[in-house]
Amino acid sequence: MKYTRLTKEQLNELHKEFINFLATQSITADEWENLKKNKPELAETELDVFSDLIWEGALSAAQYLEHISSNQMHLFSLNETEMHVIGIKINNDKDITTTEGYNWLRENLMNDAVEFLQAKKAYGDDKNMDKFKLIQQGAVITKGDLFKYFDKLIN
Numbered sequence: 001m002k003y004t005r006l007t008k009e010q011l012n013e014l015h016k017e018f019i020n021f022l023a024t025q026s027i028t029a030d031e032w033e034n035l036k037k038n039k040p041e042l043a044e045t046e047l048d049v050f051s052d053l054i055w056e057g058a059l060s061a062a063q064y065l066e067h068i069s070s071n072q073m074h075l076f077s078l079n080e081t082e083m084h085v086i087g088i089k090i091n092n093d094k095d096i097t098t099t100e101g102y103n104w105l106r107e108n109l110m111n112d113a114v115e116f117l118q119a120k121k122a123y124g125d126d127k128n129m130d131k132f133k134l135i136q137q138g139a140v141i142t143k144g145d146l147f148k149y150f151d152k153l154i155n
Contacts, residue, residue, distance in 0.1 A: 001048040003055040003132055011047070014054060021050045059128035064144030067137065070095040075147040076139065078131060086150050087117035109153065116154050 011018060022032055025046070035043040065076040073088040073096060088105070092113040095101040108114060123130050135141070 002052045002129070004051065004136075005048055006051045006054060010054075017054070018050055021053070022046070055132065056128060058141065059131045062131055062141045064142045064147050065131065065134050065139040066142045066146055067134065067139040068097060069138070070097055070101075072096075073146070074139070075144075075150060076134065077144065077147050077151070082120050082122045083130070084120050085118065086147060086154070087115075087119070088150065089115040089117070091115065116150075118154070 006014065019029075022028075027035070027046070032043070035046070063078050065078065067074040067076075071090040071092075071094070075086045075088075077084040090096055090101075090105065090113060094104045094113075096105050105114065
């Protein structure tokens with residue numbers, strides 16, 4: 001398995017897609033129930049293959065990631081050959097994961113306690129794995145509104 005298995009909730013959300021996936025494998029509903037009961041290791045393999053397919057599609061389509069912690073924000077634009085990151089660090093006791101802290105940041109962007117950093121990094125051998133590792137560290141796929149806002153602000 002290349003990525004991680006989808007959670008039970010994610011699999012439930014993708015129920016129709018999973019049925020289509022099984023159909024492409026020529027596995028009927030009855031055969032699937034039989035697999036789960038009598039060959040659980042084979043059923044697990046099918047879940048893993050399906051999970052990897054879903055991850056591969058989501059990661060290929062992802063254009064922006066965000067990772068926000070109490071005093072840092074990392075905003076990623078995922079280009080074809082490299083990722084561009086904007087980093088924002090807050091050097092005080094404000095927690096930007098709260099409404100109050102985020103509002104403080106918006107109103108104090110030029111405060112000495114706010115540091116902006118930018119970098120570009122080429123992908124390794126596997127672009128989607130690079131994206132996946134960021135997600136494993138807490139990043140989420142977004143539409144890029146924050147990245148675009150800060151990119152316009154500092155560039």
